[in-house]
Amino acid sequence: MKIELTTNRNKRRKWFLAAALASGVAYAAYGLTGADIPNIDIETLSFAKVVQGELNLYAEAYGEFYSAKERLLTAPAQGKVAEVLIRPGAKVTQETVILRLSNPKLEQELNQAKGLLAQQQAQKAAFEYEQQNQRLNYRGSIADIEAAIEEAELELKVNQDLMSRGVAAKIELQRARLAVKQQKKRLVFEREKYQQLQEMQLFQLKQRDIEIEQQQANIQVLTQQYGNMQVKAGISGTVQALEVELGQSVQLGQSLAKVGSDKELIARLRIPQRLADQIDLNALVDIDTQKGRVSGHITRIESLVTNGVVLAEAVLDSALPGNARPALPISAGIFMKTASDAVYIKQFSGMRPHSSQQVFVRDNAGLARQKTVTFGELSQGKLIVKSGLKAQDEIITGNVEALSQYAAISLVR
Incomplete structure (x- = not known):
């Protein structure tokens, strides 16, 4: 009888161990399959649809306006600054006297x-x-x-x-x-x-x-x-710099001031090094001044790389907006090429170019599941999808950080 009791006790212990193991596996499977799917009101979410088709690719660049014409004013002879009439920033014409020298x-x-x-x-x-x-x-x-x-x-x-x-x-x-x-x-x-x-x-x-x-x-x-000795501007524009003071003695040829045109401008742009080789001379440029847009084309691309960027110059082809002036910060899109069959979405907050990220993709069963998506270039607010999405897919574009712990969410009304 003692042997039989020991045998029954061992059987009961094995049964409890098997039940605990099954419960653990079930709990793990429950977490992995996302059985704890929360219900989210679809009206509180926003979606973006993946598009496939022809897309013009533009390189994003930043820079500023510069005067297309600049004039350096130098001392015509030895003398002393007797009078300062114009200060930097003031508008001038060709005949405007900026300084008077005496000798x-x-x-x-x-x-x-x-x-x-x-x-x-x-x-x-x-x-x-x-x-x-x-x-x-x-x-x-x-x-x-x-x-x-x-x-x-x-x-x-x-x-x-x-x-x-x-x-x-x-x-x-x-x-x-x-x-x-x-x-x-x-x-x-x-x-x-x-x-x-x-x-x-x-x-x-x-x-x-x-x-x-x-x-x-x-x-x-x-x-x-x-x-x-009456130092005139020589061109119409603005005084960009004044390098002497009242009473200062100057020598023949010494720099006095610099004047730049304010109506004839060019754009100097900083292009990421990885994109510079894809841009050709005469490439079209769309420039944003925050208060207007102006078109142009690339006329010069430097070969020197500084801090990961290449400098380029663009001539403006359309009328300047009202806020255009030398040194005004600008952003620009420079045409590179046309992709005939690109997969892309409109960029939204949190989506970064050249990155792999988790997004919720909507399906036909009323669910949105997390997927890993790899993004490529950003072109004029459109983010190219390299992998993870296909045309007509819809992804949630709202703030989904609070839902990132779930593998899937249920969309309800």
């Missing part, structure tokens, strides 16, 4: 140069009178020789008449002929000397003219320097 020495040099020019011009006028007198003297000498020739020819004619009558000696006739010949040679030489005198005088006048032209050019440079 008494430059003004003195200009006056001296003008005095020297007047002196040179007076000397040239006097020299022209001297040349004219020289020409008159030569013309007088030529006239005297021509008169002497006429006298010698007359004497020759008389001697020829006397010779024909047998009155004059032959020697006198020869002397008269020689006198005519000598005077004619003198006339030829004198005329050649007169021609050379005229040519020499032309070169002398040209030399005087060159000296005067050089002095006029010197005066023009000094006048321009003196006029530029």
Whole structure:
């Protein structure tokens, strides 16, 4: 009997162990299969449907507007800042005077140069009178020789008449002929000397003219320097920087201020390095200024990578919004390519590009089950689905953190 009692007691112990094990397995299965499915009012949830089709892919970029035209204002000569009329941020036109510089020495040099020019011009006028007198003297000498020739020819004619009558000696006739010949040679030489005198005088006048032209050019440079002591903007826009103070001494060529256009702007954008190779020159750009949108196209992409981004420039093709100005922060979408059969959803809070996340996917049985979904690029608010979802799937887009402990939820009305 004792043996039988021990046997029955062992059987009862095995039964209790088996029942406990079965209960544990059942409890585990209950948790794993999500048997504790909560009921959630469907009206309190929002859904997004997965779409499949053609999708234009844009690279998201950030940057700012820059002036398309910039002008650096430098000191035209040594001087001192006598007056500051415009401060940074003020709008200016081409003729707006930003600074006035003073340089008494430059003004003195200009006056001296003008005095020297007047002196040179007076000397040239006097020299022209001297040349004219020289020409008159030569013309007088030529006239005297021509008169002497006429006298010698007359004497020759008389001697020829006397010779024909047998009155004059032959020697006198020869002397008269020689006198005519000598005077004619003198006339030829004198005329050649007169021609050379005229040519020499032309070169002398040209030399005087060159000296005067050089002095006029010197005066023009000094006048321009003196006029530029009133430092003008040169272009329409805004003063972006002022690098000197009132009373400060400046040297020739020293930077004074910078002016940039405010109506002609370009966009400088920072593109993620992983996307830069997919963007071509002339790629279309959609720029958002928070108060308006403007279109453009890429004109330059730098090859240097800094902190994981590549800088690019875009020219604007449409009218600027009212808030557009240099240094205004902007965001932009840069066209990369068109995906013909992309699977995507509209991005909602919590969904991050290039990540794997748990989402609740709605089924036809009135349930929403958790699934692991891998997302790819984000393009203009549309998030590409790489895996885990298919077209027409619906996912819960509301705040579902409180439901993340459940494998599934029941959707009720």
